[in-house]
Amino acid sequence: KTLQNVVRAVMFIILLAGFTLHIVIISKHREEHYSRIKAQNQQKHENRAIHYEGEEDSDEGESSNSFSVHDSDPRDPDEDPHMHDGSAGEMLGKDDYELPIGFQHVLTRAKRMEHHCSSLPPAELGGEGNEELNNATELMADLPPFGIISALESYQPRTASEVSNWNCKLPPRTECGETQMTAVFLGYRPDRLQKFSNQVRRMLNPEIWSGLIKEVILVWNGNLSLNDTPKGRTILGWAKDPETPFRVVYPLQEGFSNDLMNRYHPRWGVTTKAILFYDDDGPFYSVPAVMSAFEYWKRNANSQIGAMARLLDLGPRAQAEKKELRQAAAPGDGDLWVSNCRAHGDDVKYHFQHFAQTQANMALPSGSILHHDFLCFLWHPALEPIRKFVRAHPVHPDDVTVSTIVSHVSGRPPQVYSRRLNHPDTPPSNETKIKNENNTIEMDAIREETMEVLDQQSRRRLLWDDGNTRVWASKREAAVNSLLGYFGSINGGSDGWCFGTPYHIKQKDYCFPEQARFGMLPWMAEDNSPLQCPQIREITEKQYMAH
Secondary structure: OHHHHHHHHHHHHHHHHHHHHHHHHHHHHHHHHHHHHHHHHHHHHHHHHOOOHHHHHOOOOOOOOOOOOOOOOOOOOOOOOOOOOOOOOOEOOHHHOOOOHHHHHHHHHHHHHHHHHHHOOOOOOOOOOOHHHHHHHOOOOOOOOOHHHHHHHHOOOOEHHHHHHOOOOOOOOOOOOOOOEEEEEEEOOOOOOHHHHHHHHHHOOHHHHOOOEEEEEEEEOOOOOHHHOHHHHHHHHHHHOOOOOEEEEOOHHHOOOOOHHHHHOHHHOOOOOEEEEEEOOOOOOOHHHHHHHHHHHHHOOOOOEEOOEEOEEOOHHHHHHHHHHHHHOOOOOOOOEEEOOHHHOOOOEEOOOOOOOOOOOEEOOOOEEEEOOHHHHHOOHHHHHHHHHHHHOOOOOHHHHHHHHHHHHHOOOOEEOOOOOEOOOOOHHHHHHHHHHHHHHHHHHHHHHOEEEEEOOOEEEEHHHHOOHHHHHHHHHHHHHHHHHHHOEEEOOOOOOOOOOOOEEOOOOEEOOOOOEOOOOOOEOOOOOEOOOOOOOOOOHHHHHHO
């Protein structure tokens, strides 16, 4: 009888244990189920967070600025016939792929900065700030701080052909053997092609540009046809002429989104290593200035070269860190990075009233020069979250995006060339006239920079047309901060064309004069003819005083 009781007790314990285990398993499955639902809802919430005020501006058939992480992308490397050999290839495992070396540098730097930011003491952040400006940016798209880490670590190519297509290589430091550039223009309105056509005629005239431009490509980013205007039909005639090195490419017809980044796609088959970028309405610079820029690029091929550059004002913590880093760094050390800790209030101010020569952190597209190899990084599938951000944000910050990606991948800030380059014999009256004309061009450029592309079929609209420039500035500033926070750091800034010459005022770190004249550039001779690359010359005190 005792034995029977023991057996019954044991059986009861076994049944109870089994029932308990069953309950635990059901609870775990239920928990996992709800966790998946919660994650999906969170993803939907994040998608909606980037589904912002672009729709408020949509009217008269304008396309919405909203996007979803599930949007199809016609630039998928396994869907783009230009980007691979046509075979999908075998599926890859996680261990079959290694990030391009440029992205490895980015990932290492971002992790280092994230650790640095997390080690900082808690910050006393400022108050609520200006309510009007906060309201203007509240619903805009944002990128998560240090999001580049997960973007790069989670990227997994599907096939060997995808690896081959996007096996991005960093450019070398110098490209002294290069003799020509390709000029790439972005256009979208057939009624604003007069400046563009005049500039192309000059570029393709060997007597004016000395054969510096090998080919001109117009990236037509508009839905309206070039056939709609006489000027557009003339331009199409150039493209049909086999003797004219001019092409028109149509991203929208090939399934691309209406995206300012389209001009940087490697699909367009540029054959030179140097690419000169312009908007269709400029501003355009003189042949001597651009020729000096090309020579400058040949000596700094692993940097973005720009004419109109922007300085981003750091907050107190980051400014103190930058000062300490610059004191410890060697002169001209481009690999200098300041942490951007958004959780500690490290928002930068966008200094849009002035084009900087020294300490510039980014460059505007018109007149900028990039090495062809950077295009692979700019359109790499791992950076699709950034490109979606550009398409969706109301200021469509392609310029900030390109400068940020290129500087982080290369480890170098942009380099700035003198957009005015007058002859030393220019009479003062003529020089004043030229300066006034250039100032007008630069003011037009400032206004152009503030334009939001709402509907590339019909118009651009100034964001300050609402009567409040500060609202536009805050939107632009929000985009800059979002991108910098995504990478977690900002480059230390450019050296300027004057670096290493008597025209560099070291105490305050600026070029004087701000714009150079013939004989002032160390990589050009006194008559502005190029020196043998990579040669530079020392400007003597006598030459400095003469200038």
